[in-house]
Amino acid sequence: MKAAVLEDVRMLNVQEIPMPVPKPGEVLIKVAFCGICTLEQRLYRGDMKIYYPIVPGHEVSGEVVEIPEGTATQLKPGDKVAVDMVYRCHECYFCRSGQSNLCENRFNKQVKPLGGFSEYIAVKPSQVYVTGDALSLEEAAFCEPVACCIRSLKKLNVTLAEDVLIIGAGPMGLMHLQAARTMGARVFVSDIDDSRLAAALELGADGVYNPRNTDAAAELKQLTGGRGVDACVLTSPAQSALENAFQAVRKNGRVNIYTAYTGPSPTLPLDMNTLHRNEILVTGTEGRTEADFQQAVRLLTFGRIKVKPLISRIVGFEDLEEGILAAMGTETQRVLLGTQI
Ligand SMILES: [Zn+2]
Ligand SMILES: [Zn+2]
DSSP states (O other): EEEEEEEEETTTEEOOOOOOOOTTTTTEEEEEEEOHHHHHHHHHHHHHSSSSBBBBOOEEEEEEEEOTEEEEEEOOTHHHHHHSSOOOOOOOOHTTTTTTGOOOOTTTTTGOOOSSSSSSEEEEEEGEEETTSOOOOOHHTTHHHHHHHHHHHTTTTOOOTTTTEEEOOOOHHHHHHHHHHTTTOOOEEESSSSSHHHHHHHTSEEEEETTTTOOHHHHHHTTTSOOOOEEEEEOOOOOOHHHHHHHEEEEEEEEEEEEEOOOSSSOOOOOOOHHHHHTTTEOOOOOHHHHHHHHHHHHHHTSOOOOOOEEEEOOOGGGGGHHHHHHSSOOEEHHHETOOO
């Protein structure tokens, strides 16, 4: 079967590798689509390293094709599914306390993390979520990123009738926007790219701001009785985004640094006295739990989060490298690998 192996920084080789043989306790999935997320872009550029060689890819949809004897599961061959490609050991402290997104063994070399840039994968049934016919397989590849947005908004305790600012109108920003609206918030989006702001308005943003020509914090304060927004999510790694978040958030507001900062020194330019006096809570979020994943599947199935408009391009293995490079630019939202193309 075909797989794209990242041999080293910027060395992606599409090659024939042996088909995985599912062991008892596993199922075989024929991959249909796999999103090219920022994680894959970082691995490709070498900003983030797990190990080499590695088959990237963690936003997988596909079909169950084989269930070997000795696998107890409700899955059936032919089921259309989304796959949660992170390994959760279910034994460590974090797994056992409901925080499996922080599993200590998730990047353990023995368990082969990621792997979605392949034609077939063998995974545990607990990683597989049936998406049914309500979702296309293209849409089902968005279950993972939507799940991460749900984790982010839950961590911020976003609730009914709150004001939320999303900084960055890339794919993660636009999924956060829709998830936060579903949770009952009024949602504002800021970005320096006007075409991305137009996409945010199309997907329901209650207001959009380009910090190059608008003082978003001042306008948001005016809309909120002088207070500022209740919560803010940074989906842009720019340091100016963090400064904007602190100007826009109210006293006792919450800020989630959702995305990794890829510059040389990811240190916060924080005024300790501002944090102290204004009781601002700052957090990050990492991945998603099984509960988040299940909720993402359901929200997508209900049609509450629209992801079709986020698909900019679908590439085959032959164009995958080009697709990764395109995904890094602001003129695309999500680029998907279609493994059967
Ligand atoms: Zn664990
Ligand atoms: Zn992702």
